[in-house]
Amino acid sequence: MLEAAARVFRQKGYGITTMRDIAAATGMTAGSIYYHYPSKGDLLLAVYAEGVRRVTAAVQAALEPDGTPWEKLQRAITAHLQMMVGQAPGDAPFAGVFVQVLPHDFPPEHHEALIALRNGYEATFRTLIDALPLKRGTDRRLLRLQLIGALNHVPQWYRPNGPRTPQAIARVMTRHLQAGLEP
Amino acid sequence: MLEAAARVFRQKGYGITTMRDIAAATGMTAGSIYYHYPSKGDLLLAVYAEGVRRVTAAVQAALEPDGTPWEKLQRAITAHLQMMVGQAPGDAPFAGVFVQVLPHDFPPEHHEALIALRNGYEATFRTLIDALPLKRGTDRRLLRLQLIGALNHVPQWYRPNGPRTPQAIARVMTRHLQAGLEP
Amino acid sequence: MLEAAARVFRQKGYGITTMRDIAAATGMTAGSIYYHYPSKGDLLLAVYAEGVRRVTAAVQAALEPDGTPWEKLQRAITAHLQMMVGQAPGDAPFAGVFVQVLPHDFPPEHHEALIALRNGYEATFRTLIDALPLKRGTDRRLLRLQLIGALNHVPQWYRPNGPRTPQAIARVMTRHLQAGLEP
Amino acid sequence: MLEAAARVFRQKGYGITTMRDIAAATGMTAGSIYYHYPSKGDLLLAVYAEGVRRVTAAVQAALEPDGTPWEKLQRAITAHLQMMVGQAPGDAPFAGVFVQVLPHDFPPEHHEALIALRNGYEATFRTLIDALPLKRGTDRRLLRLQLIGALNHVPQWYRPNGPRTPQAIARVMTRHLQAGLEP
DNA sequence: CATGAATGAGTATTCATTCAT
DNA sequence: GATGAATGAATACTCATTCAT
Numbered sequence: 001m002l003e004a005a006a007r008v009f010r011q012k013g014y015g016i017t018t019m020r021d022i023a024a025a026t027g028m029t030a031g032s033i034y035y036h037y038p039s040k041g042d043l044l045l046a047v048y049a050e051g052v053r054r055v056t057a058a059v060q061a062a063l064e065p066d067g068t069p070w071e072k073l074q075r076a077i078t079a080h081l082q083m084m085v086g087q088a089p090g091d092a093p094f095a096g097v098f099v100q101v102l103p104h105d106f107p108p109e110h111h112e113a114l115i116a117l118r119n120g121y122e123a124t125f126r127t128l129i130d131a132l133p134l135k136r137g138t139d140r141r142l143l144r145l146q147l148i149g150a151l152n153h154v155p156q157w158y159r160p161n162g163p164r165t166p167q168a169i170a171r172v173m174t175r176h177l178q179a180g181l182e183p
Numbered sequence: 184m185l186e187a188a189a190r191v192f193r194q195k196g197y198g199i200t201t202m203r204d205i206a207a208a209t210g211m212t213a214g215s216i217y218y219h220y221p222s223k224g225d226l227l228l229a230v231y232a233e234g235v236r237r238v239t240a241a242v243q244a245a246l247e248p249d250g251t252p253w254e255k256l257q258r259a260i261t262a263h264l265q266m267m268v269g270q271a272p273g274d275a276p277f278a279g280v281f282v283q284v285l286p287h288d289f290p291p292e293h294h295e296a297l298i299a300l301r302n303g304y305e306a307t308f309r310t311l312i313d314a315l316p317l318k319r320g321t322d323r324r325l326l327r328l329q330l331i332g333a334l335n336h337v338p339q340w341y342r343p344n345g346p347r348t349p350q351a352i353a354r355v356m357t358r359h360l361q362a363g364l365e366p
Numbered sequence: 367m368l369e370a371a372a373r374v375f376r377q378k379g380y381g382i383t384t385m386r387d388i389a390a391a392t393g394m395t396a397g398s399i400y401y402h403y404p405s406k407g408d409l410l411l412a413v414y415a416e417g418v419r420r421v422t423a424a425v426q427a428a429l430e431p432d433g434t435p436w437e438k439l440q441r442a443i444t445a446h447l448q449m450m451v452g453q454a455p456g457d458a459p460f461a462g463v464f465v466q467v468l469p470h471d472f473p474p475e476h477h478e479a480l481i482a483l484r485n486g487y488e489a490t491f492r493t494l495i496d497a498l499p500l501k502r503g504t505d506r507r508l509l510r511l512q513l514i515g516a517l518n519h520v521p522q523w524y525r526p527n528g529p530r531t532p533q534a535i536a537r538v539m540t541r542h543l544q545a546g547l548e549p
Numbered sequence: 550m551l552e553a554a555a556r557v558f559r560q561k562g563y564g565i566t567t568m569r570d571i572a573a574a575t576g577m578t579a580g581s582i583y584y585h586y587p588s589k590g591d592l593l594l595a596v597y598a599e600g601v602r603r604v605t606a607a608v609q610a611a612l613e614p615d616g617t618p619w620e621k622l623q624r625a626i627t628a629h630l631q632m633m634v635g636q637a638p639g640d641a642p643f644a645g646v647f648v649q650v651l652p653h654d655f656p657p658e659h660h661e662a663l664i665a666l667r668n669g670y671e672a673t674f675r676t677l678i679d680a681l682p683l684k685r686g687t688d689r690r691l692l693r694l695q696l697i698g699a700l701n702h703v704p705q706w707y708r709p710n711g712p713r714t715p716q717a718i719a720r721v722m723t724r725h726l727q728a729g730l731e732p
Numbered sequence: 733c734a735t736g737a738a739t740g741a742g743t744a745t746t747c748a749t750t751c752a753t
Numbered sequence: 754g755a756t757g758a759a760t761g762a763a764t765a766c767t768c769a770t771t772c773a774t
Binding site: 378379380381382436466468469470471498499500501502504505508509511512513514515516517518519520522523530535538539542543544545546547548549 | 561562564565619649651652653654681682683684685687688691692694695696697698699700701702703705706713718721722725726727728729730731732
């Protein structure tokens, strides 16, 4: 059921999605959802939390085989993008909610929880970036935000049948930051 | 009037904003707005278009004093960010709509116009990036998307009284891409 | 519920009737109506259809006892008028919608259905008139339209406590057409 | 201007017609109409009154050449129908309002004036019918209502390019009532 | 657990009307 | 006389939510 909700939220955004949309996607009626979740906002939050859980798990799993910090970062990005735009039927919807649902869509009483979840997820990248050997004086926080911004933007332009795979995108974006672009 | 609408749209998002909110912000009544714009969606589009116009103008103006391609890019980013998060009472709201309003907030009949506007704006950056002297084989399109993603993300974490000015952010982000981060 | 709607539509006309009027007459709230009928126009159409059903049934029932074609026509007219202006608490409102609601009150997307219903009802009279033994060369279609026009006009001048009963009106109108008025 | 209003009222009915529709048809703006008529209802009433004036004049004119009472009635009906459904660019719209606008469309404060106008017009037919040599005991009032109902119904089924001209309809309807239909 | 029916607080939109210019 | 702009009351319709069954 959470999955169906995720699918709908990702596709249409929180505001436009109605409880009936979700109900239809789950094969229930709107009223029944309230047995499981007390409100639409709570349902979204549950979807969001599950999304964080899954993407985090996927990214962590990608770190397993050891490697240089840059390699690990690149693998993490690959995993992240695969969740975002990949075709995995189960996971993709959850990850997509990350990007299609903006903070101000959330009911105010959930803002705090939302931020906690975001931070929790970004912690993974914080760790990865902190481990990178970088030039002295690099602003690692800004680097992280620069990277995450670029990653979250991918679903807005990514085309499943386009020339770039998530893996390729990860490789190129990593290289840009690693080696720079000046000849 | 467009300005007031922009302010409200940016602050609350399109879906949650009510015509009465906008009316209150303009000092009119809700009905009066319809004399000038035929629907809420059209109003949003008008705000968006005006935003594109202003940001484009600001970015173009920043290119005036000549310089190296990288300098010009950095100045463009600075201008872009100043519009996005700056305190200029007139311009900021328009630019913010860029980021706070997602495509699916728009009524479907405006999607086409929306894409045209986005493309129009991004053309400025395409030109700037095409002018950069880069390593052979660089995927300039991906670079542009990476940069724009990072820029559009800034308003989500930027704090007006924080330690980083738009100028500083622009300088650092540019340097990251220009010289890379490996020591 | 249809009955309450019919009562209100007949009394005030489609345009002026508000969903809240109907809701009040049914003991519900305006929103609840939409659970049963997707729009005001659909509700009107449902009322109209039910009206056709009832009037047709009443007219058909009146034909049962056999008789000459003219007797049958007269009985049909009586039944029709009793439905239109009679005090039967259940049926009258439905029949009244026939007359108080003009085609252009209907939303355009229902025009087709409306015409089909009208034709369905008038078919009863077509059959009755076709069975009449008439002078050679009589334009039976025009006769039918002449009759129906006269009948539909009755509710506009009928007074419940006036001197004429539906039965009397039917008898006189039939006689006029049957025997003519020349001495 | 009255003519333009008549055209719009006839085509769409009172309720659906907006002041802007009428304004557009007259080449003015909505506000300007209020210089000439104090309200939409008053405008409709003015149209209605002008309609009565013109139809009455046309019917009266048709009576000029002397003839038997039945001939005069038939000529009156012809004139009436020609005004209703004819192509005369000036007159037709006014007459049509007669039929397309039902009493309950009128604002209540005009009901009285409306009834007076209707009665005034029907007086012409009252006179004509009173002059007919009829069987003893004929209910002349009911006859008049029967006839007027049939006439008002004509615009609902009349097709300009159909087989029946107003003149033919008048002749046949008159004959039906005059001589009856029994062989 | 699930549903169908109902609710009521919104929401965009319409439109007759007003009025300063 | 005419207009553009504004008004505000009304209105159909939506939708998260409730709840008896």
